[in-house]
Amino acid sequence: MKFYDCSTAPSPRRARIFIAEKGLEIETIDISIRDGAHMTEEFQAINPHCTLPVLELDDGTHLVTSTGIWHYLEAVHPEPPLMGATAAEKGVIADLQWHIEFDGFMAMAEALRNTVPAMKGRALTGPVDYEQISELGERGKLRSQRFLDGIDGMIGDKPFAAGDHYSVADIDLMIMVDFAGWLKLKLPEDAANAQRWYQSVSSRPSAKL
């Protein structure tokens, strides 16, 4: 098994933290997005979508999304469960993770990719170039801040996003908060539940990765 990572990007961190929380050690190859190593012909043979992370299985299969990698590793290494132990937990975690990804992560990606000069012509990941849409960038910023403002209510008095156990919902939510920092967006200072949760998940050893 081989893990294709990029140490500077938010998406591969989703898999990196998951691997660490499972206590796994997987041979890791760093592909530098800054240097364009994800756009080379060589890397496109591994992942035609030109994105990280990628997990190469021993039979040569490439899993090319965080969710694909999570589902595979959760099945092979069920402990500790990071996608729910019971049916209801599995449902609730999948639900939350979806909203964190679509309303949080994606809004942030839209904000960043449609406003930052260095991403001109690269408004979407993948082999095809798309021009920036400034209105979409502004909408992304607005939605990202609204999402950050809603985290306090999402956490409530629970220790973790989905309840009593740390899960992929916490991984994605923490990475979204850190990612939002790239555009100087942040959790409201007076969001006591969100701040308490963020301190807790950020102090886990895996969060350093």
Add this chain to the structure above:
Amino acid sequence: MKFYDCSTAPSPRRARIFIAEKGLEIETIDISIRDGAHMTEEFQAINPHCTLPVLELDDGTHLVTSTGIWHYLEAVHPEPPLMGATAAEKGVIADLQWHIEFDGFMAMAEALRNTVPAMKGRALTGPVDYEQISELGERGKLRSQRFLDGIDGMIGDKPFAAGDHYSVADIDLMIMVDFAGWLKLKLPEDAANAQRWYQSVSSRPSAKL
């Protein structure tokens, strides 16, 4: 258990077909999006995101995304597996489903919601109104057609999207193709693999739903 459905919308169909393929019968309540029944205070108490489908569990928990509903039902009713039987299948199906949702479904939603006069001010689902962005609508159409053009290669000579077994990847892919028809976008006529696959999955009894 109660299933909140909307018979005219593509997203709840993702859960509806899944339920049928599992051979389950669940009490179903139709919420008419056309009549705005998803925006009422009463429905917002069930799902503050104002979207369908929703599955209400017996303890009152509401699962408010297709993926949340799938994960729950797959755990409670594992047969036939629709999210993969082996770890590798689970990974490959999650991978494919993610790309179908993000590059297919989402592109189509962007195309529709940002161009159709009836959706003015409703460019995104949810309780907050967002204005249409015409450039995003055009980009969505372009991406949707590119995605449709790529289905032939995705299917190849396999019977189903992920290989030998029907899965959530087929459910989403079929619904995306049907959804694209709303904007008169379609599979290329000469895409033999895609056409063969589409005929096959569309002829399943669940596809009528």
